[in-house]
Amino acid sequence: MHVVILGGGFCGATVAKLLDAVEGLETTLITKTSFFEYNPSAHKCLNDPSYQGYIRVPYNAFLKNTHILIDGVTSIHSDRVVTSSKEISFDFLVIATGVDYPIYLKNTKNVFKMTCSQDALKIHKSLKGASSVLIVGGGYIGTEISAEIACKMKDCQVTLVHSPKRLLERSSVIASRYAEYFLRKRHVQILFGEKVIDHKKDVFLTNTKRSIRSDVTIWCTGTRSNPFFIDDLKGDNLSKDQRIKVNDYFQLPGHPHIYAGGDITNIVEEKTARKAEIHARFIARNILCQYNKKRCRRYESRSSPLVISLGDLYGITQFNKMVFAGFGHGLFKEIIEWWTLQQFHK
Numbered sequence: 001m002h003v004v005i006l007g008g009g010f011c012g013a014t015v016a017k018l019l020d021a022v023e024g025l026e027t028t029l030i031t032k033t034s035f036f037e038y039n040p041s042a043h044k045c046l047n048d049p050s051y052q053g054y055i056r057v058p059y060n061a062f063l064k065n066t067h068i069l070i071d072g073v074t075s076i077h078s079d080r081v082v083t084s085s086k087e088i089s090f091d092f093l094v095i096a097t098g099v100d101y102p103i104y105l106k107n108t109k110n111v112f113k114m115t116c117s118q119d120a121l122k123i124h125k126s127l128k129g130a131s132s133v134l135i136v137g138g139g140y141i142g143t144e145i146s147a148e149i150a151c152k153m154k155d156c157q158v159t160l161v162h163s164p165k166r167l168l169e170r171s172s173v174i175a176s177r178y179a180e181y182f183l184r185k186r187h188v189q190i191l192f193g194e195k196v197i198d199h200k201k202d203v204f205l206t207n208t209k210r211s212i213r214s215d216v217t218i219w220c221t222g223t224r225s226n227p228f229f230i231d232d233l234k235g236d237n238l239s240k241d242q243r244i245k246v247n248d249y250f251q252l253p254g255h256p257h258i259y260a261g262g263d264i265t266n267i268v269e270e271k272t273a274r275k276a277e278i279h280a281r282f283i284a285r286n287i288l289c290q291y292n293k294k295r296c297r298r299y300e301s302r303s304s305p306l307v308i309s310l311g312d313l314y315g316i317t318q319f320n321k322m323v324f325a326g327f328g329h330g331l332f333k334e335i336i337e338w339w340t341l342q343q344f345h346k
């Protein structure tokens, strides 16, 4: 039995690790880089590029039996995957290629996205000598980045533009208020209810015709799911927002041997690293159930804790409707990072 896994992020790397040593299974991981990266901590590389080495784990350090193919998937069919260099047949397929983080501006000079440590290193270079930074989007990523820069680059004026009326708008009001209080106390200018729509020569224009000058701009808003490679697979597989439709077992309807997990799925829940790992556990177990002709396990989305760091020491921890914020929660995120990376180092 051959299991092919597409994408080596939180979901794909976890499935590969869980199936790596299973007797009778041959596993192949196809992904674009040779290492797993803990991207929730990528913002730490903005000030400390050496942190990159700490959050990356080469796949061959924890996948001893899995074939690793560093390549991009170009199309999938019901029995095989096509990459830019090969065609590989499978008995089971797992699609875990995540989402893109596009910049919705025509002029992207000095505008950066922040999706991984490599992006952070590019921003790090540009931040040298910068006196103003504009962050577009005050969700989890934009809020963490604003705090990181405000805490560690005190001579830099940080402006955060967020179109909803509060930061972290999908979280509780207490979390939003704490994040806003924390950032304002560190002189971050926060503009609510506005969208950045245009950019000319380091001046950014919002929909209320406000102009903001910025040396470095970090785009932290909007994700796009773009599983173009699925087009050749027969069936109605995509939701309106281009996410892959899955049933309660993470299988594509009509294709019980093809699974999808992580951010790319149409499951209605907060898209997080923790969720992607939980999806992976279900997918690995259900593949083994199918292989051993047992009943698969049904997934029900439940809330899981989310930690947002604000600098190294402060942060916000949310679980269900409970919110804890203040000193120590940044360290809590570091413990989660250490624990997660330990799982991959084992």
Ligand SMILES: Cc1cc2nc3c(=O)[nH]c(=O)nc-3n(C[C@H](O)[C@H](O)[C@H](O)COP(=O)(O)OP(=O)(O)OC[C@H]3O[C@@H](n4cnc5c(N)ncnc54)[C@H](O)[C@@H]3O)c2cc1C
Residues within 6 Å of the ligand: 006, 007, 008, 009, 010, 011, 012, 030, 031, 032, 033, 039, 040, 041, 042, 043, 071, 072, 073, 074, 096, 097, 098, 099, 114, 115, 116, 140, 141, 261, 262, 263, 264, 271, 272, 273, 274, 275, 276, 307, 308
């Ligand atoms: C900067 C940042 C900070 C974040 N902070 C947090 C946080 O604090 N807490 C939290 O829970 N979540 C956080 N998230 C979200 C979390 O990282 C995602 O929810 C999680 O990575 C989703 O896992 P995934 O496996 O679905 O996709 P990903 O982890 O994105 O992995 C996708 C993989 O697929 C590969 N790939 C893509 N296209 C192809 C292709 N065509 N062929 C082959 N391989 C391909 C990619 O190289 C990548 O390895 C953050 C995200 C970002 C970007």
